[in-house]
Amino acid sequence: MKSLRVLVVVPCYNEQRSVAAVVNDIHWVKTRFGLSLDTLVVNDCSTDNTMAVVRTLDCLHLDLPVNLGIGGCMQAGYKYAYRKGYDIAVQIDGDGQHPAEGLIKLLRPLFDDQADVVIGSRFLERQGFQSSFVRRIGIRYFRWLNQLLIRKTVHDSTSGFRAFNRKTIEIVNRYYPDEYPEPEAIVQFGLHKLRLLEVPVLMEERQGGTSSIGWIQSVYYLFKVTLGTLFVYIRLRKI
Amino acid sequence: MQSLPITIQLFSIVGTLIFMAFIARLIVRGKLREEYSFVWIVCAIILLVFSVWRDGLTQISRLLGVFYPPSLIFLMAIFAIICFLVHLSVVNSKLQHSIKELTHEIAILKKEVTDMQAPDNFVVENKKKTSAT
Numbered sequence: 281m282k283s284l285r286v287l288v289v290v291p292c293y294n295e296q297r298s299v300a301a302v303v304n305d306i307h308w309v310k311t312r313f314g315l316s317l318d319t320l321v322v323n324d325c326s327t328d329n330t331m332a333v334v335r336t337l338d339c340l341h342l343d344l345p346v347n348l349g350i351g352g353c354m355q356a357g358y359k360y361a362y363r364k365g366y367d368i369a370v371q372i373d374g375d376g377q378h379p380a381e382g383l384i385k386l387l388r389p390l391f392d393d394q395a396d397v398v399i400g401s402r403f404l405e406r407q408g409f410q411s412s413f414v415r416r417i418g419i420r421y422f423r424w425l426n427q428l429l430i431r432k433t434v435h436d437s438t439s440g441f442r443a444f445n446r447k448t449i450e451i452v453n454r455y456y457p458d459e460y461p462e463p464e465a466i467v468q469f470g471l472h473k474l475r476l477l478e479v480p481v482l483m484e485e486r487q488g489g490t491s492s493i494g495w496i497q498s499v500y501y502l503f504k505v506t507l508g509t510l511f512v513y514i515r516l517r518k519i
Numbered sequence: 520m521q522s523l524p525i526t527i528q529l530f531s532i533v534g535t536l537i538f539m540a541f542i543a544r545l546i547v548r549g550k551l552r553e554e555y556s557f558v559w560i561v562c563a564i565i566l567l568v569f570s571v572w573r574d575g576l577t578q579i580s581r582l583l584g585v586f587y588p589p590s591l592i593f594l595m596a597i598f599a600i601i602c603f604l605v606h607l608s609v610v611n612s613k614l615q616h617s618i619k620e621l622t623h624e625i626a627i628l629k630k631e632v633t634d635m636q637a638p639d640n641f642v643v644e645n646k647k648k649t650s651a652t
Contacts, residue, residue, distance in 0.1 A: 322626075342626040348619055356623045363627070458619070 284367040284391060286317040288383070289357030291350055292374035293324040296333050302372065303337045305380035313384055320360060321374065324353040330374075350440075351461035355452065358444070362453035370443040377409075378441040382481035386443040395477035396448050397469050399434060400441035404480035418502060422463040425506065429513050430470030434478060437463045441481060448474055457508055460501055464508045471516040531570040539563045558603055 288306050292299050303319055310317045319339040323331050325347035334341045342356055354371060361369040368390050372378045382400050389395040402408055403419075410416070415438075422437040440462055444452065451472055457464040469476060542559045545551035569575050580588040 340630070342630055344622050344626045345629075346618060346622045348622055352619050352622065355619075356626050359623050360627055360630075 283316065285365070286315055286368045286370060286387065287357070287361040287364070287366040288317060288319045288370045288372055289354060289361070290319060290321045290339075290372055290374045291324060291353040291357070292321055292326060292330050292334070293347070293350075293353070294326045294328045294330060295374040296326070296329045298376040299330060299374045300333055300337060302374055302376055302380070303334075303339050306372065306383070307338065309380045309383050315387070318366075320357055322353050322357045324348060324350070349459050351456055351458040354461065355456040358449055358452045358456060362449050366449070367446050368443060369449050371440055373440050377483055377485070379482055379484060382441065382479075385479045385481060386441070389477050389479065390443055390445050393445075394475070396445050396474035397476050398443045399436065399439055399466075399476065399478050400481035400483075401434075401436035401439055401478045402481065402483040403435040404478060407480075408482035409485045414498070418498070421502070422505065422509075425509055426463065426466050426470070429467050429509065432466075432470050432476055434466050434476060436478065437466055439483075441483070457512070460505050460508075463505050464512055467509050468512050468516060471513065528570060528573060532567065535563055535566040535570055538566070558606075562599070 290299065290302055290306075295302075299321065303321065306317070306319050309315070310319075321334045321337070321339055321341040323334060323341060323343045325344050331341075331343060342360060344353065344356060348356070357371075358369055368387065370383065370386060372380065372383070378400065386398045386400055389398050402410060411419070419436065419438050423433065423435060426432060426434055426437055442462075448469065451468070451474075452465070455468070457468070466476070539560070542551070542556055542563065546553060546556050576588045576591065580586075580591050583591065585591045
C-alpha cells in the first residue's frame, strides 16, 4: 500500500514567509507515516524572495519563467507528476492554509482505491477556519452549480486541498483550467466519471502572502468561473 | 445627395495610397505577418474604389434602400471592425495557450538541466526512486 509514489505540489506566488513552514510540515508527515513522498514547490514567477527560500529547502522545485496563475502553476506540477510516473499528486497551498496533518486523510482513500479524486473540505465537520460570510455564499453557489451539472455534491468546491490518483493525473496533464480552477475542475472530473470523495480537514487562515482573489475581483471571479464551468460542461458532455 | 467635390476626392485617394504603402512597408520589414495584412489590404482597396467611383456610395445605398448613405458606411465599418476584433481575440487566446505550454516545458527542462549540473541533487532523486520501488 505504501509503495505508491506521492508528489505533493506546492504552488507559490510571493509566499516567502510561509513556504518553509509548509515544506517542513510535509516532511514531518512524511517521516512520521513513512510515506514514499516527494515535495515539489512550483514558483509562479514570484516577485519576492520565494525562489531563494525554496532553494535552501529540502524539496524539488519548478521555477516558471512566466506568471501563469494558480491553474497554470498547478498544471506544471501535474505534468511533472505525469512524466515522472507518480501514482498520486496532492495540492497543498504554499500559504499555510492546508495543514499537512490532513494529508494522510486525503491519501488513505486513494491508497485503498476508493476514489479517484479526494477533496479536503472545511465544511464537513465545521472546524477550523470557515472563511468569510461572503465567500461562503459564493461557495454555496458553486455547490449548487456543480449539483445541477454533474449531480454530485461537493461541499467545499473552492478547496484547493486535493489529491488525485494516476487516472486523474492523466486527465489534468491534458487539460486543467487556467484561472481559479477549483470549481471548474470538479465539473471536469464529474464528466470524466471520476469518483469524487470529500473528507473533512482543518483549514487555517493564510499565514503569509495575499489571496489570489481581492474584493473587486470577486464579481469577476463569479462570472469567470460560471462561464468556465458551463463551457467545460458543454465541451465534455459527450464523453 | 450631390456628388463630392474634386478636392476631397483627391485627398481620399492620396490618403488611401499612403495607407497601402504603409501596410506594404510593415510587411516588407517583417513587422506585420501576411495573414493579418490581408484584411488591411482589402480595406484599402475598398476605400480606393469608393474614392474613385464618386457616386458609388449613393447608388449602393439607393439599391439597399438606405436613405442616408453615410449610415451605410458606419454600419459596414463597425461590422468589419467587430469581426476583426473577434479574430484578434482568437489569435490572442491561441498565443496565451502556446505561452502556457511553453512555460511548462521550460520549467520542467530547467529543472532537468539543474539536476544534471548538480550531481548530489541527482543522486538524491535516484535514491528516492529506488526506495519507492
